[in-house]
Amino acid sequence: MAILVTGGAGYIGSHTVAELLARDEQVVVVDSLAQGHREAVLGGKLYVGDIRDGAFMDQVFGENDIDAVIHFAANSLVGESMLNPGKYFDNNVYGTLCLLEKMNKYGVKKIVFSSTAATYGEPERVPIEETDRTDPTNAYGETKLAMERMMRWFDSAHDVKFVSLRYFNAAGAHENGLIGEDHDPETHLIPVILQVPLGKRAHVGIYGEDYPTEDGTCIRDYLHVSDLADAHVLALKRLREGGESAVYNLGSGTGFSVKQIIEAARRVTGHPIPAVVSERRAGDPAVLIASSAKAKRELGWQPKRESLDVIIGSAWNWFKNNPGGYESKE
């Protein structure tokens, strides 16, 4: 039986594919390559196309014996979602509807799904637990919440079991040095910071210094991408063992401010990395920190690469060796 990984040529998807392959799973990847990279898929079968394309997805489901889906394919930029929410509702919400309908058509009953801390919005307390209020402050988070809700109804009507993983901030790169983060445009904090020592930008912009935090900059919970990948393998195991649908936070439980991340990057790279304070970015909550107690308890998940220097160090290793991202390999 094969696992269908949508968005498997993307950042987190490719790291999860690597973990699945290491466990001898049969992997089928669907990716439009709108953001992903062919070279990021280290094995399995890659189909290039869009999850909203019905005939294409019939081919994928028809040609493979798929027993479960891991669904990464989506757009995920907070800032862009505020400017162009329609793109997000179309690709994320409608895309997921198309996928669930195909799963239904082909009798596939298990899905692991990429959700996000952005479903919570401005939290009432930290660390955030899964039962806390969800009230997104950006369109991206709203689409992910809608996707989660859609899956609940597919569960009640069609017995499709899902595990929704609400990731906090994914960062770092695989220790094999072959895959890492490569987005165009790059907007995530750690890769943007590392563009400074790479000589690709003169300084990093800090989006707001007037948040109600100790140093005035936003606090986030950064998690190594390979620890995230491990959680997907465990979520799949839960579903294969007949587990009920569930939602889990995935984070380190520790928050770092933008300034602390810049300081850590200076330490890791030995570069002064100038920083300039600019305007707030629309839709950004001040503090997001996860409680991952439920994932640890129920999935047996244990992050192994928790140190910030290890996380940033692995990203730095990838960027130093591949300053142009995957294009460096061509």
Ligand code: NAD
């Ligand atoms: P990414 O952009 O690197 O990967 C997404 C992949 O999906 C890309 O390769 C893209 O080409 C593909 N894709 C997008 N729309 C598609 C479509 N309609 N059909 C087929 N392929 C399509 O993003 P990522 O950072 O790896 O994130 C993966 C998932 O995790 C996303 O759903 C994102 O919302 C979620 N997430 C990411 C983070 C993070 O910190 N990066 C945090 C929380 C949640």
Ligand code: UDP
């Ligand atoms: N950020 C920043 N400068 C940048 C990119 C991001 O100050 O060039 C901040 C952003 O406002 C947020 C944090 O860094 O508070 C993490 O942003 P990122 O886009 O990496 O992840 P998000 O939390 O939005 O998923």
